[in-house]
Amino acid sequence: MHSRRALLYMPGDDWKKITKSVTLGVDSICMDMEDGVAVNKKAEARAVIAKALQEVNFGKSEKLARINSIGSGWEKEDIETVLPFHPDGIVIPKLEELKQIQWASEVIEAAELKHGWPMNSIRILVVVETAKGILNLKEIASHPRLDAIIFGGEDFAASVGATRTKEAIELLYAREAVVTACAAFGLQAIDIVAIDFKDLEALRAESEFGARLGFSGKQIIHPAQVETVQSAFTPNDEAIAYARRVVETFEASQKEGRGAYALDGKMIDMPLVKSAQKVLERAKAAGKA
Numbered sequence: 264m265h266s267r268r269a270l271l272y273m274p275g276d277d278w279k280k281i282t283k284s285v286t287l288g289v290d291s292i293c294m295d296m297e298d299g300v301a302v303n304k305k306a307e308a309r310a311v312i313a314k315a316l317q318e319v320n321f322g323k324s325e326k327l328a329r330i331n332s333i334g335s336g337w338e339k340e341d342i343e344t345v346l347p348f349h350p351d352g353i354v355i356p357k358l359e360e361l362k363q364i365q366w367a368s369e370v371i372e373a374a375e376l377k378h379g380w381p382m383n384s385i386r387i388l389v390v391v392e393t394a395k396g397i398l399n400l401k402e403i404a405s406h407p408r409l410d411a412i413i414f415g416g417e418d419f420a421a422s423v424g425a426t427r428t429k430e431a432i433e434l435l436y437a438r439e440a441v442v443t444a445c446a447a448f449g450l451q452a453i454d455i456v457a458i459d460f461k462d463l464e465a466l467r468a469e470s471e472f473g474a475r476l477g478f479s480g481k482q483i484i485h486p487a488q489v490e491t492v493q494s495a496f497t498p499n500d501e502a503i504a505y506a507r508r509v510v511e512t513f514e515a516s517q518k519e520g521r522g523a524y525a526l527d528g529k530m531i532d533m534p535l536v537k538s539a540q541k542v543l544e545r546a547k548a549a550g551k552a
């Protein structure tokens with residue numbers, strides 16, 4: 264699965280921001296047709312994204328297109344305009360029910376067949392950001408074309424009538440619900456946007472907290488956020504070295520017939536080894552180990 268530590272949005276009608284995004288070394292680039300685009304610019308966004316998919320070299324960055332929500336009336340033309348140019352994935356916002364993913368997956372499958380592309384080569388990522396979406400996470404997370412669930416904090420707060428705070432305590436239940444559903448189905452979990460893009464210290468704290476909750480990445484909206492977020496979702500050298508020691512010493516202690524043992528004065532047993540293995544997997548996904 265493609266690494267998605269930072270997923271950068273830009274309005275799909277903004278050619279300059281799209282061409283800028285490919286110079287940033289960001290894991291995922293998401294060209295938006297939804298809320299980042301004015302109602303009278305929806306058609307232009309479709310056309311600009313289609314052109315970018317044909318003409319812009321995205322390098323190692325993933326190229327995603329976010330369509331309007333299913334039921335908006337725009338979704339069919341959005342997806343049909345961009346699919347012929349093979350984006351790496353389609354992002355569906357305000358996702359609430361499995362059947363909405365099934366609809367998109369059928370449209371994508373028809374394009375894969377028509378163009379002779381490998382089956383499932385175009386992935387789906389969904390944004391869950393309403394109360395109903397959170398309640399239906401279990402069925403949503405089960406779809407085989409799904410790679411990731413993105414949690415939309417601002418829309419979710421509006422959906423339940425919560426007031427957003429800097430600490431984001433009002434989002435904690437929903438964030439943990441997303442992380443849990445993703446872990447159960449082997450998906451990536453992608454955390455909230457920090458809209459105050461000038462405050463990099465707050466961004467670092469929020470990113471590190473998200474990583475501690477179990478998120479694998481975070482949505483961003485500005486080039487200044489790339490580095491802080493990508494490094495917060497990459498295990499540091501110290502964490503990698505410790506994880507390696509845990510795995511190695513665990514193997515040795517198993518051979519000696521001990522399930523639990525002490526390392527640097529702390530007990531190590533199976534759950535800690537599993538955590539260490541997750542750290543090594545994330546380091547590997549980020550090209551670090």
Ligand code: COA
Nearest residue numbers: 271272273274279280281283284295298299456484485486
């Ligand atoms: N992607 C790529 N490039 C971006 C960018 C983005 N999301 N946001 C800003 N840039 C570029 C600007 O074009 C500018 O480029 P330049 O230096 O080559 O001229 C540079 O980064 C600095 O931009 P800045 O002047 O600080 O920001 P701005 O006032 O132009 O834009 C926002 C601020 C918030 C409007 C803009 O960052 C944005 O559109 N973000 C994405 C919004 C979005 O997609 N929302 C929907 C999903 S939540």
Ligand code: MG
Nearest residue numbers: 356392415418
């Ligand atoms: Mg949203």
